[in-house]
Amino acid sequence: MKNIISINHKLNNYKKKNIKVDGDKSLSIRFIILSSISKGKCIATNILKSEDVISAIKSIKKLGIKIIIKKSKCEVYGKGLFGYSYKKNLILNAGNSGTTARLLLSVLVDAKKKIKITGDSSLKKRDMNRIIVPLKKFGVKFKSNNGKLPVYTSGSKLLRPINFYEHLGSAQCKSAVMIAALKTFGVTNIKSLPSRDHTEIMFRHVLKVPIIIKKKKNYELIKIKGLNEFKSFNYKIPGDISSASFFIVLTLLSKNKSLLIKNVNVNPSRTGIIKILNLMGAKIKFINKKKYKGENIADIFVRSAKKLKSINLSPKLNSSAIDEFLLIFLVASKCNGVSIFKNLSELNKKESKRLNWGFKILKLIGVKTKRLNTHGIKIYGKPKLNLNKTYIIKNYLKDHRVFMVSVIAALSLGGSWKIHDSDSYKTSFPAFIKILKNLGAKINE
Ligand code: S3P
Helix, strand or coil: CCCEEEECCCCCCCCCEEECCCECHHHHHHHHHHHHCCEEEEEEECCCCCHHHHHHHHHHHCCCCEEEEECCEEEEEEECCCCCCCCCCEEEECCCCHHHHHHHHHHCCCCCCCEEEECCCCHHHCCCHHHHHHHHHHCCCEEEECCEEEEEECCCCCCCCCEEEECCCCHHHHHHHHHHHHCCCCEEEEEECCCCCHHHHHHHHHHCCCEEEEECCCCEEEEEECCCCCECCEEECCECHHHHHHHHHHHHHCCCCEEEEEEEECCCCCCHHHHHHHHCCCCCEEEEEEEECCEEEEEEEEECCCCCECCECCHHHCHHHCCCHHHHHHHHHCCECEEEECCCHHHHHCCCCHHHHHHHHHHHCCCCEEEECCCEEEEECCCCCCEEEEEEECCCCCCHHHHHHHHHHHHHHEEEEEEECCCHHHHCCCCHHHHHHHCCCCCEC
16 A cells, blocks of 8 residues: 555564654754854754744745755755845745745745745745734735645835734744844844744854843743844754654653663653643653753653553643643543643644544544643543554545654554555654664564
């Protein structure tokens, strides 16, 4: 059969194994975009070579920026804040990547010609108004069909700084405004609900542009002074905790396993999954902790859990685990007790409607759930959950995280699985299947 993988076994003992996951996706895309507006040659090592990052690279190249990929290195020849060449009838395709589409719209605020930004069928369903609305306040002109791709932008000759309240807890929205502020005369002010803070860290520790960040209890205040050119820089991209999470959960849910995942970015705005799993009874540890250009890096040690307990999760932890909820739901399925997760409307705005997919996958494997008001889910855990039927996963808009969580469910819970669109994982984690095979998984492609 074409493009379907089958998995018919639980992954047996691996002990004291070391693995490395691919480079961080958020940092890789930010590196490509920000290096392209620096002054000179930037080099990243361990850049993620996934489809999302390739979409960012191809788009930036179309703006006249030279980018060379050499084995594990990526060289970007930045031309300064206003160095793009804007050709006629330019079309940039962000593929499946929300981050690429949204950050591209922001780095194009000074476009001199009309540019079309488009994406694949999943990305065309996603909301771009959350970016268009604040960028219009800078003075940028847009045309779109109700805030969906394709979006046409024709930039602005007179960008003006803005005051922006980022109320969704979206790092993409916050980052888009921050990047637009770099090209704008004056001071842009942002008040932002918590979300990953890689852009703030890069601005302060790598680009060294004038920025003031005040972290308050429930929000963050950011001030950026624009029109400061910045020098070229190098960056060693650490492993992606979102990719590491698949292996953390696989280890946790199976018997007699332990795993060390080396050199992962454990920025506190990304480690919600670790905090949540530890609250559920896991004993995941960070070792060899170090700092790199403002980011926290560590090796992650995890072993199989003897007992897992349910959780009533405080929504305060939602943003730091935003891409990991399908995995967290899977763990809740094996817990003793009923787990509750609330305020997850943003999950249905991802590559697929991920909250709905949570319900679908749990129903498929025979775990009872209830829908809660305000976009929540109640999961009735089954500690003895053990699967022995046939399970088919398809029509999920090729959402890489739906694909990978299904593979982890198969390898940790058993049963016979057929998962369609077997190349979906290449969007974010090209080494996923290879690492599983090295750990002993038998996956028929
Ligand atoms: C990302 C931010 C998150 C996350 C996405 C990557 C980023 O989205 O879901 O996968 O790199 O900024 P939000 O914009 O909703 O925070």
